[in-house]
Amino acid sequence: xxxxxxxxxxxxxxxxxxxxxxxxxxxxxxxxxxxxxxxxxxxxxxxxxxxxxxxxxxxxxxxxxxxxxxxxxxxxxxxxxxxxxxxxxxxxxxxxxxxxxxxxxxxxxxxxxxxxxxxxxxxxxxxxxxxxxxxxxxxxxxxxxxxxxxxxxxxxxxxxxxxxxxxxxxxxxxxxxxxxxxxxxxxxxxxxxxxxxxxxxxxxxxxxxxxxxxxxxxxxxxxxxxxxxxxxxxxxxxxxxxxxxxxxxxxxxxxxxxxxxxxxxxxxxxxxxxxxxxxxxxxxxxxxxxxxxxxxxxxxxxxxxxxxxxxxxxxxxxxxxxxxxxxxxxxxxxxx
Amino acid sequence: xxxxxxxxxxxxxxxxxxxxxxxxxxxxxxxxxxxxxxxxxxxxxxxxxxxxxxxxxxxxxxxxxxxxxxxxxxxxxxxxxxxxxxxxxxxxxxxxxxxxxxxxxxxxxxxxxxxxxxxxxxxxxxxxxxxxxxxxxxxxxxxxxxxxxxxxxxxxxxxxxxxxxxxxxxxxxxxxxxxxxxxxxxxxxxxxxxxxxxxxxxxxxxxxxxxxxxxxxxxxxxxxxxxxxxxxxxxxxxxxxxxxxxxxxxxxxxxxxxxxxxxxxxxxxxxxx
Ligand SMILES: Nc1ncnc2c1ncn2[C@@H]1O[C@H](COP(=O)(O)OP(=O)(O)O)[C@@H](O)[C@H]1O
Ligand SMILES: [Mg+2]
Numbered sequence: 001x002x003x004x005x006x007x008x009x010x011x012x013x014x015x016x017x018x019x020x021x022x023x024x025x026x027x028x029x030x031x032x033x034x035x036x037x038x039x040x041x042x043x044x045x046x047x048x049x050x051x052x053x054x055x056x057x058x059x060x061x062x063x064x065x066x067x068x069x070x071x072x073x074x075x076x077x078x079x080x081x082x083x084x085x086x087x088x089x090x091x092x093x094x095x096x097x098x099x100x101x102x103x104x105x106x107x108x109x110x111x112x113x114x115x116x117x118x119x120x121x122x123x124x125x126x127x128x129x130x131x132x133x134x135x136x137x138x139x140x141x142x143x144x145x146x147x148x149x150x151x152x153x154x155x156x157x158x159x160x161x162x163x164x165x166x167x168x169x170x171x172x173x174x175x176x177x178x179x180x181x182x183x184x185x186x187x188x189x190x191x192x193x194x195x196x197x198x199x200x201x202x203x204x205x206x207x208x209x210x211x212x213x214x215x216x217x218x219x220x221x222x223x224x225x226x227x228x229x230x231x232x233x234x235x236x237x238x239x240x241x242x243x244x245x246x247x248x249x250x251x252x253x254x255x256x257x258x259x260x261x262x263x264x265x266x267x268x269x270x271x272x273x274x275x276x277x278x279x280x281x282x283x284x285x286x287x288x289x290x291x292x293x294x295x296x297x298x299x300x301x302x303x304x305x306x307x308x309x310x311x312x313x314x315x316x317x318x319x320x321x322x323x324x325x326x327x328x329x330x331x332x333x334x335x336x
Numbered sequence: 337x338x339x340x341x342x343x344x345x346x347x348x349x350x351x352x353x354x355x356x357x358x359x360x361x362x363x364x365x366x367x368x369x370x371x372x373x374x375x376x377x378x379x380x381x382x383x384x385x386x387x388x389x390x391x392x393x394x395x396x397x398x399x400x401x402x403x404x405x406x407x408x409x410x411x412x413x414x415x416x417x418x419x420x421x422x423x424x425x426x427x428x429x430x431x432x433x434x435x436x437x438x439x440x441x442x443x444x445x446x447x448x449x450x451x452x453x454x455x456x457x458x459x460x461x462x463x464x465x466x467x468x469x470x471x472x473x474x475x476x477x478x479x480x481x482x483x484x485x486x487x488x489x490x491x492x493x494x495x496x497x498x499x500x501x502x503x504x505x506x507x508x509x510x511x512x513x514x515x516x517x518x519x520x521x522x523x524x525x526x527x528x529x530x531x532x533x534x535x536x537x538x539x540x541x542x543x544x545x546x547x548x549x550x551x552x553x554x555x556x557x558x559x560x561x562x563x564x565x566x567x568x569x570x571x572x573x574x575x576x577x578x579x580x581x582x583x584x585x586x587x588x589x590x591x592x593x594x595x596x597x598x599x600x601x602x603x604x605x606x607x608x609x
Contacts, residue, residue, distance in 0.1 A: 092437040103428040119353030120436035122341030
């Protein structure tokens with residue numbers, strides 16, 4: 001469900017602003033640079049996506065912005081407040097919901113636990129219960145409001161976590177891979193609620209991290225692609241797709257055989273190539289400079305002795321842009 | 337612009353809210369009846385039988401019964417309050433407490449306050465049953481000052497528990513070792529099962545840093561006639577009273593300090609990502 005940012009929101013107000021933000025983790029035997037030189041500006045009212053493979057630094061960025069982690073270098077402001085110096089005032093204006101979150105006390109009931117967290121914000125119980133009940137209703141959880149948390153499915157649990165994030169009415173809501181490992185239906189319900197919540201008040205801002213392309217494409221006004229702790233590119237989903245607009249995108253299916261991915265990448269005119277296996281076939285996505293390159297690709301395949309099972313041109317997607325910019329697909333990175 | 341709640345409102349609401357799962361937990365998970373109630377009861381009574389077997393003076397039975405009651409509060413502070421953040425970090429609850437505008441002090445007070453119901457039940461059971469069973473006689477005239485000292489001791493003990501809890505914000509395994517390591521020496525030094533007098537001036541003096549030590553000694557002097565005197569009970573009371581601000585200040589500073597360290601080194605974050 002694409003959203004149009006509300007024109008009445010004051011675009012000059014920044015919900016998030018980072019300058020040269022960096023974070024290094026030091027453990028006993030290694031030093032990991034999780035973020036470096038991140039300059040980010042998110043306007044009030046935006047639904048901003050941070051897209052990147054596992055280990056890219058998404059969670060590190062979020063944890064710094066919600067005051068749980070200090071930056072190693074640079075500065076960050078959220079809703080105009082410095083995350084290091086003004087963290088006390090900031091905390092009442094933000095909320096975070098993470099995928100796979102298991103927080104709370106299993107013996108509490110859904111409604112009780114949400115009430116407990118609301119009290120950490122000093123909300124009057126009557127007001128809190130009214131908001132909780134309304135949000136539970138909206139997310140289709142009214143029937144489990146009095147169920148013990150330990151008995152919830154992961155989808156219901158994550159919806160409850162989203163209610164926790166929304167009930168305090170934060171100025172900026174941080175969602176760290178909120179739909180990870182959820183079934184399609186639960187993920188869709190969560191996304192729909194986020195969109196609805198944003199639409200209710202044009203000054204609300206959401207920062208969402210994800211490694212699902214479709215989620216970023218469907219939900220976000222703007223996206224930053226991060227890889228190895230750096231922002232690779234930033235823009236609307238449409239503008240990122242323009243990166244691959246001039247390229248010819250080809251889906252090539254091969255029957256199993258010797259590896260050819262590296263060979264395909266070496267063919268002159270192949271901008272990027274990625275592969276995934278499905279139904280016993282290797283499915284390649286290729287970005288070609290023009291149609292003529294296809295001939296060279298096919299002869300490279302034939303020289304390797306592999307057989308073509310299918311070939312089709314298609315419209316470029318965000319995934320193609322990602323592969324072109326990062327040099328590999330999201331899933332390839334994951335399995336490393 | 338909506339009015340935002342005052343810090344005080346956030347504080348007391350957090351105390352009540354964090355006490356809540358402890359309180360409803362009593363009826364939803366009955367294993368505490370066994371581990372936190374029956375076992376300690378048996379443990380204290382076993383100690384009484386040891387003393388009886390050794391033909392210890394009759395007053396010792398009173399010492400043990402009162403010590404058993406106090407032990408309940410000490411263990412509540414050490415184990416449920418002191419180590420709480422370690423559990424909370426594991427499932428991400430600590431992180432949510434930290435990002436909210438509330439304070440760790442409020443969370444800890446609520447937690448220990450909620451556990452207080454069970455602790456008090458256990459202490460009362462030990463003292464009532466033990467006193468009836470072993471025919472302990474008390475000087476009831478000493479009850480009002482004894483209750484006063486008890487409340488002061490409890491306040492100081494909470495400060496100590498908070499201080500310990502602050503270590504768990506930053507350390508995890510190391511803090512557990514510390515908790516384990518101090519449990520037995522504290523049980524011994526604080527004279528839970530015998531009067532501190534027996535430890536002599538130096539060891540007893542050092543043990544006085546544990547609020548239970550002097551508090552319990554003063555209560556015994558008030559309630560059990562013939563208790564050997566370590567210090568004048570009035571002086572002991574004053575020292576315990578002074579330990580309240582001492583531990584409170586140490587605990588609050590340590591919580592602040594450990595929070596910054598934990599934020600610097602990513603210790604507030606549970607590692608599920
Ligand atoms: N507490 C930590 N200590 C050491 N290294 C860490 C810690 N947290 C994350 N990292 C490392 O920092 C990098 C970025 O991690 P993270 O921010 O979790 O990425 P993402 O959320 O995009 O998967 C990874 O290489 C990860 O292993
Ligand atoms: Mg992550």
